Amino acid sequence: MSDAYRDASLPLAQRVDDLLGRMTLAEKVGQLNQVPDRPPWSDRIEQLARDGQVGSRLLASSAYAGSDPQNLSSVEALNAVQRVAVEQSRLGIPLIHGRDVIHGFRTITPIPLAQAASWDAALVEAANRDAAREATAAGVHWTFAPMVDIARDGRWGRIAEGYGEDPHLAGVMAAAAVRGFQGPNLADGQSLLACAKHYVGYGAAEGGRDYNATEISDTTLRNVYIPPFASAVAAGCGSVMSGFHTIGGEPTSGSHYLLTELLKGELGFGGFVVSDWGSVWQLMDQGLAADRREAAELGFTAGVDMDMCSEVYLEHLVAAVEAGRVSRERLDDAVRRILHAKFALGLFEHPYTDTGRAAKVILAPEHRARARQLAAESIVLLKNRDGVLPLAADLKHIALVGPLAETTGSLLGCWAPGGRAEDVVSLRQGLQAATDAEIFCNTDQADVMINLARKSDLVVLALGEHSWRSGENQCIQTLALPEGQEPLIEALARQGKPLVVVICAGRPIACPLAERLADAVLFAWHGGVEAGHALADVLTGKTSPAGRLPVSVPSSVGQVPIHYNRLRFGRWQNPKDGRYIDGPTEPLYPFGFGLSYTSFAYDDLRVSPERAGLGQTVEVSVQLTNTGGREGTELVQLYVRDCVAQIVRPERELKAFARVTLGPGQSRRVSFPLGFEQLSYSGRDGQRRLDAGEFLVWVGPDSRATLQGRFEIVQCKGGAALTLRPSL
Numbered sequence: 001m002s003d004a005y006r007d008a009s010l011p012l013a014q015r016v017d018d019l020l021g022r023m024t025l026a027e028k029v030g031q032l033n034q035v036p037d038r039p040p041w042s043d044r045i046e047q048l049a050r051d052g053q054v055g056s057r058l059l060a061s062s063a064y065a066g067s068d069p070q071n072l073s074s075v076e077a078l079n080a081v082q083r084v085a086v087e088q089s090r091l092g093i094p095l096i097h098g099r100d101v102i103h104g105f106r107t108i109t110p111i112p113l114a115q116a117a118s119w120d121a122a123l124v125e126a127a128n129r130d131a132a133r134e135a136t137a138a139g140v141h142w143t144f145a146p147m148v149d150i151a152r153d154g155r156w157g158r159i160a161e162g163y164g165e166d167p168h169l170a171g172v173m174a175a176a177a178v179r180g181f182q183g184p185n186l187a188d189g190q191s192l193l194a195c196a197k198h199y200v201g202y203g204a205a206e207g208g209r210d211y212n213a214t215e216i217s218d219t220t221l222r223n224v225y226i227p228p229f230a231s232a233v234a235a236g237c238g239s240v241m242s243g244f245h246t247i248g249g250e251p252t253s254g255s256h257y258l259l260t261e262l263l264k265g266e267l268g269f270g271g272f273v274v275s276d277w278g279s280v281w282q283l284m285d286q287g288l289a290a291d292r293r294e295a296a297e298l299g300f301t302a303g304v305d306m307d308m309c310s311e312v313y314l315e316h317l318v319a320a321v322e323a324g325r326v327s328r329e330r331l332d333d334a335v336r337r338i339l340h341a342k343f344a345l346g347l348f349e350h351p352y353t354d355t356g357r358a359a360k361v362i363l364a365p366e367h368r369a370r371a372r373q374l375a376a377e378s379i380v381l382l383k384n385r386d387g388v389l390p391l392a393a394d395l396k397h398i399a400l401v402g403p404l405a406e407t408t409g410s411l412l413g414c415w416a417p418g419g420r421a422e423d424v425v426s427l428r429q430g431l432q433a434a435t436d437a438e439i440f441c442n443t444d445q446a447d448v449m450i451n452l453a454r455k456s457d458l459v460v461l462a463l464g465e466h467s468w469r470s471g472e473n474q475c476i477q478t479l480a481l482p483e484g485q486e487p488l489i490e491a492l493a494r495q496g497k498p499l500v501v502v503i504c505a506g507r508p509i510a511c512p513l514a515e516r517l518a519d520a521v522l523f524a525w526h527g528g529v530e531a532g533h534a535l536a537d538v539l540t541g542k543t544s545p546a547g548r549l550p551v552s553v554p555s556s557v558g559q560v561p562i563h564y565n566r567l568r569f570g571r572w573q574n575p576k577d578g579r580y581i582d583g584p585t586e587p588l589y590p591f592g593f594g595l596s597y598t599s600f601a602y603d604d605l606r607v608s609p610e611r612a613g614l615g616q617t618v619e620v621s622v623q624l625t626n627t628g629g630r631e632g633t634e635l636v637q638l639y640v641r642d643c644v645a646q647i648v649r650p651e652r653e654l655k656a657f658a659r660v661t662l663g664p665g666q667s668r669r670v671s672f673p674l675g676f677e678q679l680s681y682s683g684r685d686g687q688r689r690l691d692a693g694e695f696l697v698w699v700g701p702d703s704r705a706t707l708q709g710r711f712e713i714v715q716c717k718g719g720a721a722l723t724l725r726p727s728l
């Protein structure tokens with residue numbers, strides 16, 4: 001009789017329990033141990049696997065996989081060690097291979113911040129599906145994505161990896177990414193277990209300095225930073241990664257409240273928690289553990305199920321359980337969660353990777369096509385004076401100049417460990433392929449650029465930062481363009497030719513000079529392998545720009561932290577109150593902003609009913625009309641203000657949006673339902689609540705929308721409209 005856990009016809013829970021019942025204490029702890037793909041672990045990996053002392057391999061040769069060149073283990077090499085685990089260990093439990101597949105595997109797509117700028121959840125899902133197909137062909141089972149940290153500070157290099165400042169947009173993107181990675185059938189051999197990270201509040205790091213402390217109140221945590229994780233969990237995300245940082249003096253990788261009570265309890269998260277690289281061991285650095293043993297016991301008891309790359313669990317948990325300092329129930333719970341993921345992935349049925357699949361899927365044409373579409377949709381047109389764009393078809397000479405005009409590798413973005421510079425279409429290649437005009441190019445000599453501008457009909461100035469100036473541990477003190485780039489704007493603007501400034505970066509670069517002097521300004525982010533084609537598609541009008549900002553763009557770093565959904569302000573009556581006296585208070589470009597090549601009108605906002613009891617849905621609708629001469633896609637955005645609440649609520653919050661494409665003159669009514677989910681918030685006691693009172697709504701093209709409506713949540717018959725529901 002074969003062992004029940006090997007019987008794929010049995011329910012997963014039964015297989016998990018059968019296997020768990022057969023495991024020794026040491027084998028259980030072995031499943032909690034993840035090791036990196038580098039010496040000395042890679043030298044010992046076969047013995048660890050044979051002895052059942054490792055549960056997972058992290059396919060990264062350094063803790064900075066986002067910016068250090070990585071040497072991928074071959075599929076054959078991965079299969080060889082997997083064979084040892086499956087065929088030579090006592091119970092044959094397969095290893096789960098984790099890797100950072102953040103925005104594409106080999107077909108590198110735009111950075112997640114750019115993906116959020118597309119506001120196109122379906123496309124983000126499809127692009128992450130492509131990434132899963134490629135990564136699984138290379139032996140990867142689990143990705144450490146999506147990163148869903150809300151970020152309001154562009155100095156923080158990791159703002160590039162997340163979906164921006166807004167909980168609703170980030171939640172929509174998080175769910176789309178999870179669906180893309182995990183697919184409809186996690187066990188189909190082409191899907192990746194997803195991992196929402198870095199739980200929770202990492203983006204609020206003090207001073208925008210990575211890994212630093214945060215101070216987040218519980219209501220802000222629950223109303224701003226938790227929601228994208230809640231969306232990922234609701235989408236079935238199989239794992240969550242705890243962070244390096246602290247909240248109010250408590251390390252997120254050592255917090256029983258955050259990991260067990262909130263995530264696994266209130267949010268009902270049934271997957272497993274993996275630490276960030278060494279973040280359990282670092283509890284010692286944070287002063288909460290005197291030694292590795294205490295760090296292991298603290299992190300594990302708090303709720304971190306798997307230890308990423310510090311081996312403190314392997315060293316100390318057996319003894320801790322035997323001594324009664326860690327409960328056997330807690331150990332079984334952690335092992336059960338990890339085994340469940342391995343069964344759900346089908347690893348017991350297909351532990352080895354088909355070595356022939358990669359050639360068929362890596363850089364597949366349809367993957368590149370999707371990457372191109374997503375990169376084009378992520379581009380945000382911020383200025384277009386006198387319709388200088390799209391480029392006139394009869395242009396004869398274009399000067400494409402600036403430090404990023406021909407670059408390739410630096411367009412890959414900050415987390416592209418599997419990407420290659422030779423795969424990237426540069427801006428020059430893209431523009432040349434898209435126009436018959438003669439392209440004059442120079443990347444590093446200002447006087448040459450000026451001469452090229454003088455003999456051209458139009459200048460495209462490609463500025464920005466290298467991928468490796470963004471991402472993990474790449475935090476900066478200003479948000480200006482890198483040194484030497486602003487003088488290029490001034491010099492070229494003096495040549496009297498139409499000037500198009502393209503900024504390629506992993507953060508909201510503050511460049512009021514470009515806004516003032518250029519005729520057109522575009523944020524093209526780090527667009528991945530198809531960056532050049534995508535930019536050319538937008539510049540030539542093949543694709544009408546539809547990108548909208550997922551973050552507020554400040555006019556200077558002095559405005560940071562800056563975000564549109566700030567809490568209501570007590571002294572708004574006097575316009576001078578609470579404002580800077582030495583510069584603008586409003587952002588250079590607001591959240592949700594972006595232009596297209598046409599124009600749209602919003603009319604006839606309707607709210608029904610205007611008085612709603614609990615349980616009713618309020619419908620808000622607006623008439624949208626394309627009033628321009630070209631087809632265009634508009635991001636219709638709905639913002640809400642809860643006017644009477646138990647805690648101070650934001651001036652306005654995005655609660656819904658719709659991507660609407662209309663031809664010239666076409667008109668459509670766009671409707672949004674608002675129910676408890678959209679209108680409730682987490683109150684002082686952490687419970688979701690909806691209070692009776694007035695709500696204001698705005699519908700428009702960005703977070704400054706002015707077309708306003710109102711409705712009221714009224715007392716229900718026999719009771720208040722207030723309801724207490726399980727929080728989140």
Ligand code: GLC
Pocket residue numbers: 058060063064065100144197276277472
């Ligand atoms: C890094 C990052 C995390 C990544 C992990 C594995 O330190 O913080 O986002 O997934 O290590 O590479």
